[in-house]
Amino acid sequence: MHLPAPDISIISRRAEIVDGLRAILPDHVIADDVSLGVYDCDALTAIRQKPLAAVLPGTAEEIAAVLRFCRDNQVNIVPRGAGTSLSGGSTPLADGILLVTARLNRILEIDYDNRCAVVQPGVTNLAISQAVADRGFYYAPDPSSQLACSIGGNVAENSGGIHCLKYGITTNNLLGVELVTIDGEIVRIGGKGGAMSGYDLLGLLTGSEGLLGMVTEVTVRILPKPQAVRALLVGFPSIEAAGAAVADTIAAGIIPAAMELMDKMTVDAVEAYCTPGYPGDAEGVLIAELDGTAAEVDALISRVQAIAVARGATSCRVSRDEAERLRFWAGRKAAFPATGRIAPDMLCMDGTIPRRALPQVLHRIRELSASYALPVANVFHAGDGNLHPLILYDVMKPGDLDKAESFGADILKLCVEVGGVLTGEHGVGVEKRDLMPAMFDEEDLAQQLRVKCAFDPSHRLNPGKVFPVLHACAEMGAVHVHAGQFAHPELPRL
Amino acid sequence: MSVVWVYNAQEAAAAVQEALADGTSFALRGRATKTALGRPVVAHRTLDLSRIAGAIRYEPEELILTVKAGTPMTDIDMMLREHRQMLPFEPPDWGHFFGEGERRGTLGGALGADLCGPRAFKAGRARDALLGFTAVNGFGEAYKAGGRVVKNVTGYDLPKLMCGAFGTLGPLIDVTLKVLPAPEREDTIILRGLTAPEGLRLLRGVAGEPLEATGLAHVSGELARHLEGVLGVAEGLTAIRFEGAREAVDERVAILMERLRRAGARRLGGDVSHDLWRRIGNLDLLARESGIVWRVVAPPFAAPAIAGEIGPNAAQYDWAGGLLWLVLDDVPHAHANLVRSVAARHGAQATLFRAPEAARAAFGVFQPLDPAVERLNREVKAAFDPRAVFNPGRMYEGV
Numbered sequence: 001m002h003l004p005a006p007d008i009s010i011i012s013r014r015a016e017i018v019d020g021l022r023a024i025l026p027d028h029v030i031a032d033d034v035s036l037g038v039y040d041c042d043a044l045t046a047i048r049q050k051p052l053a054a055v056l057p058g059t060a061e062e063i064a065a066v067l068r069f070c071r072d073n074q075v076n077i078v079p080r081g082a083g084t085s086l087s088g089g090s091t092p093l094a095d096g097i098l099l100v101t102a103r104l105n106r107i108l109e110i111d112y113d114n115r116c117a118v119v120q121p122g123v124t125n126l127a128i129s130q131a132v133a134d135r136g137f138y139y140a141p142d143p144s145s146q147l148a149c150s151i152g153g154n155v156a157e158n159s160g161g162i163h164c165l166k167y168g169i170t171t172n173n174l175l176g177v178e179l180v181t182i183d184g185e186i187v188r189i190g191g192k193g194g195a196m197s198g199y200d201l202l203g204l205l206t207g208s209e210g211l212l213g214m215v216t217e218v219t220v221r222i223l224p225k226p227q228a229v230r231a232l233l234v235g236f237p238s239i240e241a242a243g244a245a246v247a248d249t250i251a252a253g254i255i256p257a258a259m260e261l262m263d264k265m266t267v268d269a270v271e272a273y274c275t276p277g278y279p280g281d282a283e284g285v286l287i288a289e290l291d292g293t294a295a296e297v298d299a300l301i302s303r304v305q306a307i308a309v310a311r312g313a314t315s316c317r318v319s320r321d322e323a324e325r326l327r328f329w330a331g332r333k334a335a336f337p338a339t340g341r342i343a344p345d346m347l348c349m350d351g352t353i354p355r356r357a358l359p360q361v362l363h364r365i366r367e368l369s370a371s372y373a374l375p376v377a378n379v380f381h382a383g384d385g386n387l388h389p390l391i392l393y394d395v396m397k398p399g400d401l402d403k404a405e406s407f408g409a410d411i412l413k414l415c416v417e418v419g420g421v422l423t424g425e426h427g428v429g430v431e432k433r434d435l436m437p438a439m440f441d442e443e444d445l446a447q448q449l450r451v452k453c454a455f456d457p458s459h460r461l462n463p464g465k466v467f468p469v470l471h472a473c474a475e476m477g478a479v480h481v482h483a484g485q486f487a488h489p490e491l492p493r494l
Numbered sequence: 495m496s497v498v499w500v501y502n503a504q505e506a507a508a509a510v511q512e513a514l515a516d517g518t519s520f521a522l523r524g525r526a527t528k529t530a531l532g533r534p535v536v537a538h539r540t541l542d543l544s545r546i547a548g549a550i551r552y553e554p555e556e557l558i559l560t561v562k563a564g565t566p567m568t569d570i571d572m573m574l575r576e577h578r579q580m581l582p583f584e585p586p587d588w589g590h591f592f593g594e595g596e597r598r599g600t601l602g603g604a605l606g607a608d609l610c611g612p613r614a615f616k617a618g619r620a621r622d623a624l625l626g627f628t629a630v631n632g633f634g635e636a637y638k639a640g641g642r643v644v645k646n647v648t649g650y651d652l653p654k655l656m657c658g659a660f661g662t663l664g665p666l667i668d669v670t671l672k673v674l675p676a677p678e679r680e681d682t683i684i685l686r687g688l689t690a691p692e693g694l695r696l697l698r699g700v701a702g703e704p705l706e707a708t709g710l711a712h713v714s715g716e717l718a719r720h721l722e723g724v725l726g727v728a729e730g731l732t733a734i735r736f737e738g739a740r741e742a743v744d745e746r747v748a749i750l751m752e753r754l755r756r757a758g759a760r761r762l763g764g765d766v767s768h769d770l771w772r773r774i775g776n777l778d779l780l781a782r783e784s785g786i787v788w789r790v791v792a793p794p795f796a797a798p799a800i801a802g803e804i805g806p807n808a809a810q811y812d813w814a815g816g817l818l819w820l821v822l823d824d825v826p827h828a829h830a831n832l833v834r835s836v837a838a839r840h841g842a843q844a845t846l847f848r849a850p851e852a853a854r855a856a857f858g859v860f861q862p863l864d865p866a867v868e869r870l871n872r873e874v875k876a877a878f879d880p881r882a883v884f885n886p887g888r889m890y891e892g893v
Contacts, residue, residue: 111793111795112702113794113795114793114795114796115701115794136704137702164645169647171622171654187864187870193841194791195608195791195843196867197843197860198860198867198871198890199655199663199870200657201874203621203651203654204650204651204652204655204874206654208650224702224705250557250675251554253676253678292704292742293746295742295745296741296742298741299739299740299741299742300741300742352641352645353643354558354643355556356555381645420641420642421641421643421646422648423647424643426647427647428647432648436648436649439641439648440649441637443635443636443637444638447639447652447878448649450877450878451652454870454873454876454877455873
């Protein structure tokens with residue numbers, strides 16, 4: 001895991017670049033060393049780097065001016081929302097400015113007639129749900145960081161969350177965006193009606209990790225809150241038995257709102273941290289949440305309960321009221337900080353596997369844990385096969401970080417080997433960039449790079465993320481040259 | 495037009511390389527059930543993809559289906575039904591509507607057109623179900639994108655781009671889709687005699703309640719009369735569908751019936767309900783009307799105003815107003831500009847959905863794009879197919 005070598009020719013122009021940016025935004029360019037310390041990393045804290053400058057625009061027009069300036073002056077740009085990326089999506093670059101959306105923090109419109117909300121990108125995920133709560137609505141995707149993470153970052157990373165099994169991830173809940181291109185053009189894509197003619201650019205932009213443009217406005221779908229929500233807390237003698245119960249539930253045609261699985265190490269850590277009352281004797285603890293109308297939830301809860309018992313559940317509690325349901329969740333939601341307390345440092349992995357491969361993958365993770373001599377706790381979005389092994393290490397111990405990183409890489413390669421993917425919801429960023437070839441061939445990556453070139457031919461937006469190698473765009477479109485004529489002679493090419 | 499038949503990705507890639515070498519283009523074809531949708535394609539040859547068919551891997555317990563893209567939809571239905579599963583987006587069969595015969599289309603064609611039915615406003619469109627694919631691009635290379643698991647954010651979400659691209663970015667070869675358990679039960683509540691604005695107000699109300707309706711449609715009297723033999727209905731028909739576990743459907747229907755009984759609401763059981771929504775999705779009622787058909791995707795609240803300003807001869811509203819099907823006289827020059835400008839004013843997108851070839855060529859089919867968006871569309875096209883080998887002009891001139 002490392003950042004690309006910075007371009008010294010950009011760094012040497014720093015004073016001039018800062019002046020140029022201040023001409024656009026006199027009061028919102030941060031360039032002193034101490035203040036920049038605040039921005040030296042996102043939630044992937046293993047990599048720290050101060051940006052060339054941090055720029056905090058307040059309008060789409062200002063963002064457009066900044067992007068044009070950066071394009072014309074060959075300055076790299078790293079977009080940043082709340083800085084909660086776990087994959088280093090907003091890790092700063094020494095030769096790039098950090099373009100921060102923190103000041104774009106207004107909810108612009110709530111349109112109940114069309115069941116949507118129009119917000120600026122710096123609005124937090126949870127703030128959207130809170131703004132519509134009094135009318136009984138909410139915004140469905142709920143990443144664990146929802147209190148802090150911004151909706152713009154959610155769009156960039158195509159964020160998931162605990163309830164995405166039933167309600168989908170960001171891309172399934174997004175209706176439109178306003179995008180500023182690297183050329184400083186302000187473009188509307190989609191809107192309150194959702195689908196737009198032409199290619200599904202909205203779908204493409206979602207999860208593009210800040211490499212294609214800057215989102216300056218977001219229109220999301222809001223949903224009526226379910227009438228009833230209840231959760232089951234189930235202890236299993238083995239994590240395999242818990243996994244089997246999850247498979248049986250889905251095979252029975254039930255899609256719970258959430259199904260979360262924790263292993264013993266996680267359960268012990270959260271018990272010590274916030275005593276949610278998880279069964280101490282269980283090797284695997286499952287939380288299954290059902291929502292809908294009251295009779296429906298009661299019926300489905302008893303069906304899932306019967307499935308769990310048939311798979312050998314050693315304990316099974318159904319939440320009797322909202323307070324108890326939240327208590328069930330308190331432990332799961334505290335899994336990261338709780339695990340963080342039993343070790344000085346933690347690396348949170350994020351692969352997805354076919355659920356049937358769970359026993360095999362967990363077995364192999366245990367073997368790897370023994371051979372690297374690093375403990376690992378497992379948290380699992382069991383319904384959709386999204387695995388979060390938390391690798392515990394101590395950065396003060398020489399070699400420990402390298403060991404943790406290669407342990408993590410082994411886990412992700414294992415996920416790909418069993419038919420899964422490198423990242424289920426955290427994004428590629430810097431963290432998994434060099435693992436991309438484990439999942440994609442040269443042709444696969446070349447096609448993705450051509451798409452990148454269609455939006456940002458000079459690779460100014462978030463370089464060093466996602467792609468292991470950034471080829472020059474002219475090279476990627478080699479067929480243009482062979483053909484003797486360009487497909488679109490009117491368009492500028494690199 | 496000569497036809498090139500290909501059986502796999504390698505042959506498709508080789509065909510593209512030949513086309514690149516001699517500077518020719520291909521019209522892509524599965525089973526040719528939707529050639530009347532989109533701008534007319536003028537290409538040197540046809541690339542037939544219907545032989546790239548068959549199941550690759552179906553994992554019901556993972557909710558994942560991987561098949562070759564030329565697989566007929568009827569085969570997919572059969573496979574899924576055996577495990578009591580379904581495609582979430584409820585792909586309609588427009589074969590009859592386009593006069594190409596029923597039950598013939600392929601999955602690749604369904605994805606290319608981003609087909610989706612009445613449930614899509616809740617469960618997503620085809621683009622929400624396509625998880626990964628292999629395809630051949632206009633460089634004559636086979637490549638893959640996405641993955642074979644339901645949750646994946648590795649690399650760009652190219653599956654989204656391929657859905658609704660009408661083949662202009664190249665042929666899909668293998669595709670992986672998310673599937674869902676089929677509902678244990680479905681029931682529909684119908685009301686008769688409401689005007690479109692009244693019906694749509696009711697539907698929007700239901701959409702804003704936690705009842706999880708999976709069908710919210712209103713059919714104008716002119717179209718509903720075609721259902722007279724089935725439902726005894728000859729006036730405006732408003733329909734609300736619920737699907738899911740027995741207890742869930744019973745409870746939701748009971749809640750709504752309680753409220754709507756006095757207005758004359760009727761409950762339709764499973765088979766009758768299923769048949770009604772199949773007709774709505776497949777455009778069976780519209781198929782019996784002559785004239786031009788426009789498809790308008792809109793913010794739901796704008797639907798009555800859009801229809802009011804356009805004044806169609808007949809209309810079918812789906813997705814609580816988010817999708818309008820409007821029948822107009824067979825004189826597109828008289829209304830193409832009107833429909834598009836009304837749509838634009840309301841943040842909607844209008845497609846000249848059923849019209850003679852000459853009209854589609856003259857007026858274009860899809861909502862005109864803003865210049866900046868149009869430029870991005872051209873750049874995306876060039877990123878996949880710079881020499882315009884695939885379906886030249888199917889979506890827009892040059893795309």
